[in-house]
Each structure stands twice: as structure tokens, then as C-alpha cells.
Amino acid sequence: MVVDVQRPQAAPRTQPPPAAHRVRRRSSEGTPLPWVLLFLGPMALGLLVFYIGPVLVTFYYSFTEWGVFGGVTWVGLANYAQVFTSPEVGRALLNTVIYTAIVLLSIPVALLIATLLSRRSLRFVSVYRLLFFLPVITMPVAIGWLWKLILNGDFGILNQALAAVGIQGPTWLSDPRTALISISIVGVWASLGYPIILFVAALQGVPPELHEAAALDGAGAVRRFFSVTLPAVSPTVFFVSVLTTIGALQMFDLIYVMIGKSSPVIPQTETVIYLFYKTAFIDNNKGLASAIVFGLMVIIMLLTLLQFRLQRRWVHYA
Amino acid sequence: MPETRSKALNPGLVLTHVVLIVGAIVMALPYVIQVITSLKSYQETIQVPPVLWPAHFQWGNYLEIFSASFPVGVQLMNTTLAAAARAAGQLLLGSMAAYAFARLKFRFRGAIFAVFLSVLMVPGQLFLIPQYQVIQTLGWLDTLQALFLPGIFSAFGVFLLRQYFMTLPLELDEAARLDGCNPFQIYWHILLPLVRPALVALALLTVVNSWNDLLWPLVVNSSPEHLPVSAGLANLQGQFVDKYQLIMAGAVLTTAPIILLFAVLQRQFIAGFATSGLK
Numbered sequence: 048m049v050v051d052v053q054r055p056q057a058a059p060r061t062q063p064p065p066a067a068h069r070v071r072r073r074s075s076e077g078t079p080l081p082w083v084l085l086f087l088g089p090m091a092l093g094l095l096v097f098y099i100g101p102v103l104v105t106f107y108y109s110f111t112e113w114g115v116f117g118g119v120t121w122v123g124l125a126n127y128a129q130v131f132t133s134p135e136v137g138r139a140l141l142n143t144v145i146y147t148a149i150v151l152l153s154i155p156v157a158l159l160i161a162t163l164l165s166r167r168s169l170r171f172v173s174v175y176r177l178l179f180f181l182p183v184i185t186m187p188v189a190i191g192w193l194w195k196l197i198l199n200g201d202f203g204i205l206n207q208a209l210a211a212v213g214i215q216g217p218t219w220l221s222d223p224r225t226a227l228i229s230i231s232i233v234g235v236w237a238s239l240g241y242p243i244i245l246f247v248a249a250l251q252g253v254p255p256e257l258h259e260a261a262a263l264d265g266a267g268a269v270r271r272f273f274s275v276t277l278p279a280v281s282p283t284v285f286f287v288s289v290l291t292t293i294g295a296l297q298m299f300d301l302i303y304v305m306i307g308k309s310s311p312v313i314p315q316t317e318t319v320i321y322l323f324y325k326t327a328f329i330d331n332n333k334g335l336a337s338a339i340v341f342g343l344m345v346i347i348m349l350l351t352l353l354q355f356r357l358q359r360r361w362v363h364y365a
Numbered sequence: 366m367p368e369t370r371s372k373a374l375n376p377g378l379v380l381t382h383v384v385l386i387v388g389a390i391v392m393a394l395p396y397v398i399q400v401i402t403s404l405k406s407y408q409e410t411i412q413v414p415p416v417l418w419p420a421h422f423q424w425g426n427y428l429e430i431f432s433a434s435f436p437v438g439v440q441l442m443n444t445t446l447a448a449a450a451r452a453a454g455q456l457l458l459g460s461m462a463a464y465a466f467a468r469l470k471f472r473f474r475g476a477i478f479a480v481f482l483s484v485l486m487v488p489g490q491l492f493l494i495p496q497y498q499v500i501q502t503l504g505w506l507d508t509l510q511a512l513f514l515p516g517i518f519s520a521f522g523v524f525l526l527r528q529y530f531m532t533l534p535l536e537l538d539e540a541a542r543l544d545g546c547n548p549f550q551i552y553w554h555i556l557l558p559l560v561r562p563a564l565v566a567l568a569l570l571t572v573v574n575s576w577n578d579l580l581w582p583l584v585v586n587s588s589p590e591h592l593p594v595s596a597g598l599a600n601l602q603g604q605f606v607d608k609y610q611l612i613m614a615g616a617v618l619t620t621a622p623i624i625l626l627f628a629v630l631q632r633q634f635i636a637g638f639a640t641s642g643l644k
Contacts, residue, residue, distance in 0.1 A: 077470060077471060077472075078469040078470050078471055078548065080471070082469060082547075082548045082549075083465060083469055083471045085461075085549070086461045086462060086464055086465035086469060086548070086552070087461070087462050087465040087466075087469075087477075089458045089461070089462075090458045090459065090461065090462035090518060090523060091462070091477070093458065093515075093517065093518030094481060094484060094518050094520060096499060097492065097495075097496050097499065097514075097515040097518055098484045098487075098492055098515075098518065098520065099480065099484060100495065101491070101492040101493075101494070101495035101496055102484075102487055102491060102492070104494075104495040105491050105492070105494055105495060108494060159384075160384075160385070160388055163381045163384055163385055164385070166378070166381055169378075169381065174389070175385055175388075175389055177628075177631070178389045178392040178393050179388070179389075179392055180627075180635075181392065181396065181624065181627075182392070183638070184573050184577075184623050184624065184627050184634070185577075185620050185623070185624070186576065186577040186595055186598075186616075186619055186620060186623070187577060187579065188577075188579055188595045188596075188598045188599045188616075188619075189399075189598065189616035189619055189620050191599075192598065192601075192609075192612050192613070192616055193395050193396075193398070193399050193613070193616065194395065196398070196402060196609050196612075196613070197395060197398060201411075201413055202410070202411050202412065202413050202414075202415050203415075204398060204415055207414050207415050210414075236391070236392070236395075239392075241638060244635055244638060244639060245639060248639060268377065293488075296488075297488055297489070297490065299490075299579070299580055300579045300580070300599075303579065303583075303599055303602075304598075304599050304602060307602055308602065320490055320580075323490060324490075324580065324583075324584075327493070327494055328497075328583075328584055333494050336494065337494060340488070340490050340491050340493075341491070343488060343490075344487060344488050344491055347488055348486070
């Protein structure tokens with residue numbers, strides 16, 4: 048308000064320099080078109096051909112059927128009707144939602160670890176941070192193979208460890224009851240590092256006086272966490288939840304590696320993107336595949352919108 | 366001195382260390398298992414109960430994977446070339462477009478930028494079928510350039526660099542223009558050196574994403590000598606059944622370069638990831 052009132056007074060005094068600026072700016076108002084084309088042209092063309100165009104093309108394909116011998120026929124909403132009624136699509140969506148829900152557990156775990164890492168005068172912080180971050184830069188294919196070995200029902204080290212305490216472990220990845228959960232827990236393991244890095248940075252921004260004041264008021268460590276730390280980092284928690292949800296809904300690599308192409312547990316584990324890949328590039332049913340991937344995009348956008356709506360209730364912006 | 370002693374006995378601190386050490390073991394152990402398994406003999410990998418430590422380190426596993434069925438050498442080369450080309454393309458074309466949005470004045474600038482940004486909101490798989498068809502039309506299916514062509518164009522890179530260009534003072538351009546620099550000289554000699562931190566962050570993100578990418582290579586390339594090592598390793602599914610010593614050797618060779626890169630450039634990596642929202 049104050050600024051608005053003052054501005055008209057200040058404006059006449061500073062008028063001359065802006066006027067000079069404006070003259071120069073007008074001469075550059077239109078950068079000559081060849082320069083614009085030189086700088087923007089290559090990227091604009093590439094984005095048009097490989098990204099912007101494909102969105103429209105995929106949307107069109109979602110209303111078509113691809114013949115076995117080539118040829119694309121318009122089928123209206125038939126693909127979408129199939130998306131809504133096909134049990135396989137529904138099952139894949141359910142699997143994806145379960146996977147995403149479990150992977151979101153990485154956020155509270157990451158927040159706990161980041162809080163511990165932020166203790167003053169803690170040693171080996173950089174070693175811990177490095178270890179937790181490693182899976183973020185490790186190839187998901189390598190992670191998939193590694194855990195496939197660990198979870199192997201016969202010679203995997205996990206069941207061996209369980210046997211040592213008298214438990215007969217299941218064949219984790221080929222048992223329909225445990226396969227998806229096993230993969231989801233690997234997903235949690237693999238996605239801890241990124242939120243930890245962001246939380247550690249956010250926690251450094253929490254003023255220590257807040258903690259001291261709360262401690263003087265008699266708040267214990269747990270109470271301080273929920274009343275001071277959590278509200279202060281809630282914008283980061285929100286940001287990380289949105290990104291984790293979007294990423295998890297697009298899961299493909301772990302399923303591809305950990306569950307064999309002919310594994311009997313495919314129906315219990317395949318995600319929407321795995322089904323999309325199979326439909327588009329193995330079965331060559333690109334019309335239905337386009338409808339599937341468009342449906343996923345709508346779900347991602349709705350969930351993101353929902354998260355933005357809900358954030359008003361729990362995210363505190365300082 | 367008394368202070369350190371009270372800290373050492375603080376139960377909260379002990380608990381902190383216990384939780385962190387257990388966490389660190391859970392994170393690190395799989396990597397240890399990976400390396401040990403890569404040095405086992407075949408018999409040792411499938412033995413029940415499992416052999417924790419190989420009787421003799423089988424360094425030969427690392428030679429065996431450079432064989433015809435899993436040409437890991439060629440595939441590592443494909444992965445490296447594709448990552449380098451993708452990063453180089455993104456840095457050059459992305460910084461040029463970012464400069465245009467940050468500094469040049471032209472009609473529909475805001476609208477075009479908004480269209481670029483809208484690409485960021487679409488899940489990547491939505492582009493796959495038409496991208497595949499463009500590569501097919503060019504006759505480039507199953508080639509090296511197919512691996513990186515769409516990846517050198519990135520709305521995210523433009524956005525990241527444009528934000529960085531915007532922080533540089535306009536006076537720099539003005540001064541250079543008065544000295545007779547044309548827009549390209551301003552871009553190349555004056556501004557580009559100043560956006561280096563953003564270029565490094567974008568390069569690292571692009572290299573890691575390209576290195577680890579699986580779906581796109583699976584879609585466009587099929588012959589083993591044209592696949593990157595990610596797809597090569599994934600396709601061992603079913604071929605090399607149970608030969609975990611070889612698969613783990615391949616995984617170690619594949620992961621090691623990125624981890625080394627990370628170890629050297631840890632600060633830049635984390636800065637890049639922190640600004641990016643991952644992919």
C-alpha cells in the first residue's frame with residue numbers, strides 16, 4: 048500500500064532515465080527475426096516434432112484401431128470404452144495405485160532420517176547422506192536385478208536370514224500374494240534418497256530459536272517435531288509428495304526386470320505403463336495403448352490437482 | 366570435556382546412531398552383495414544355503430560378460446555416446462532457446478514459452494508412439510542416433526536455463542551491445558560463461574537420466590549391439606537364467622561410472638537434483 052502511494056511522487060523524478068531506456072528498448076523491441084529463429088528455431092522444431100505434435104497425435108490415435116496389416120481406422124470412443132471395462136486395465140491401475148501408496152511411505156521414513164541427520168554435532172553425516180542417495184543415481188535395471196537376487200526364494204539371502212530365525216520365507220517375486228508388495232518395498236528403498244536431500248536442506252532453514260522456545264515451554268522432542276519441525280518443512284513435504292506420486296504412477300523398469308515376461312504373476316504386478324508398453328509395442332495395438340496412456344495422464348493431473356487442493360489444509364507457508 | 370561426556374551418554378544420541386546405522390546397512394548391503402556375487406562361481410551363486418564369501422574371486426566373470434550374447438563393451442559405449450550426445454545437444458540448443466526467452470524480444474514470446482512449459486506437465490510415455498514413428502520414418506530404428514535424438518530436445522532444460530539467465534543483470538548485455546556485440550556474441554562470450562553452474566547441473570541430470578533410461582531404448586532398438594547397457598542388462602531376463610554372477614558383474618560395470626561421477630561432483634549433483642524435481 049505504502050509503496051503504491053509513494054510511486055506517483057517518485058515517478059516524475061526518475062522519469063528521464065526510464066525514457067532513455069525506453070528509446071533503446073524500442074530499438075530492440077523486435078529482435079530481428081533471423082536472430083530469433085537462430086536461437087529458438089532448433090529447439091522449437093525439435094519440441095514440436097517430438098513432444099508437442101505427439102500429444103495431439105496420441106490423442107487422435109486413442110480414437111483409432113490399428114489393423115494387423117497396417118491401416119488406421121476411426122473407432123470413436125471404443126478404446127475408451129475398453130479402458131473402462133477391461134479387467135486387465137482395471138487390475139493394472141489397482142496395482143499402480145497400490146505401488147504408489149506404498150512408495151509414498153518413503154516420505155515419512157525420509158523425514159525421520161533427515162531429522163536425525165540434522166542433529167547438531169552429528170558425525171559421519173556426509174557418509175550417511177551418500178549411502179541414502181546412491182540408489183537415486185543407480186540404474187533401476189541394476190536395482191531390479193540386485194533385489195531379484197536378494198529376494199530369490201531358494202538361494203536369496205533374505206530367506207536365508209529368515210530361515211536362521213526359523214521362518215520359512217515365501218518365494219517373494221513369484222508368489223501372487225507377495226510380488227507387488229516386494230517390488231513396492233524395493234521402490235521405497237530406491238526413492239528414499241531424493242526426499243532426504245530436500246528435507247535436510249529444508250530443516251536447515253528452520254530457525255533454532257523456534258525449537259529453543261518450544262523446549263522452554265516444556266515440549267519434548269516428539270512434540271517439538273510435530274509442532275515446530277513438521278509445519279516448517281510442510282511445503283517441502285508437499286512438493287516431494289507431488290513428485291513421488293507422479294513418478295510412482297509411471298513405474299515400469301522394476302516390473303520389467305523383476306517380473307519375467309512370462310511370469311504367472313504378471314496380472315498381479317503389471318503397472319499401467321507396463322501394460323501400455325505391452326499393448327503398444329508387443330501386441331501392436333497402438334489405439335488402445337494411446338487411450339490407456341491418455342487415461343493415465345488424466346489420473347496424474349487429477350491427483351496433482353487434488354493434492355494442490357488439499358495442501359491448503361496442512362501446508363504452512365511462512 | 367564434561368559436555369562431550371554428557372553427549373556420549375545421551376540416550377537420544379545413541380538411538381539416533383542406532384537408527385542411522387541400521388538404515389545405512391540396509392542401503393549399503395545390497396551393493397556389497399552385488400559386488401561379492403559378481404566374483405562368485407556359478408555353483409556358489411545357486412548353492413543352498415547361500416555362500417556368503419566366494420572361495421576364490423572369479424575375476425574371469427568380468428571377462429566373460431564381454432561375450433557375444435551380452436556385448437557389454439559395445440553397450441557401455443552406446444550408453445556413453447548416447448548420454449554425451451544428449452547432454453551436449455540439450456546444453457547447446459537449450460541454452461540458445463533459454464537465451465531467446467530471457468533476452469530477445471519477439472511477438473508471442475510469452476505464449477510460446479507457455480507452450481514449452483505445458484510439455485513438462487505431460488507424462489513422458491504419452492510421446493512414445495509418435496516418437497517411435499518419427500524415428501521409423503527417418504529409417505533410424507535400431508541405430509545409435511535413435512537412442513538420443515528425441516532426448517536432445519527438452520522443455521525442462523530450457524526452463525531451468527532460462528530461470529538462470531533471468532538472474533543475470535541486463536547491464537551486461539547493454540554494455541556488450543555498446544561495444545558492438547551482436548546477439549550471438551552476447552550469448553556466447555558474455556552470458557554463457559556466467560550460467561555455467563546451471564549448465565553443469567543440467568548436464569549431470571541429463572547424463573544420469575540418459576544412462577539409466579530403459580523404456581525408450583527398448584522401444585526403438587532391438588539388436589544387442591545397438592542397445593544401451595540398461596536394455597542389454599534388462600533383456601538378460603530369460604536368457605542368462607540364474608547366471609547371477611555375470612548379471613551382477615554387468616550391473617557393477619554399469620553402475621560404477623555414475624557412482625564415480627557422483628563421488629567427484631557430489632555438490633553439483635545434489636544442487637542439480639534439488640532444483641529439478643528429478644526427471
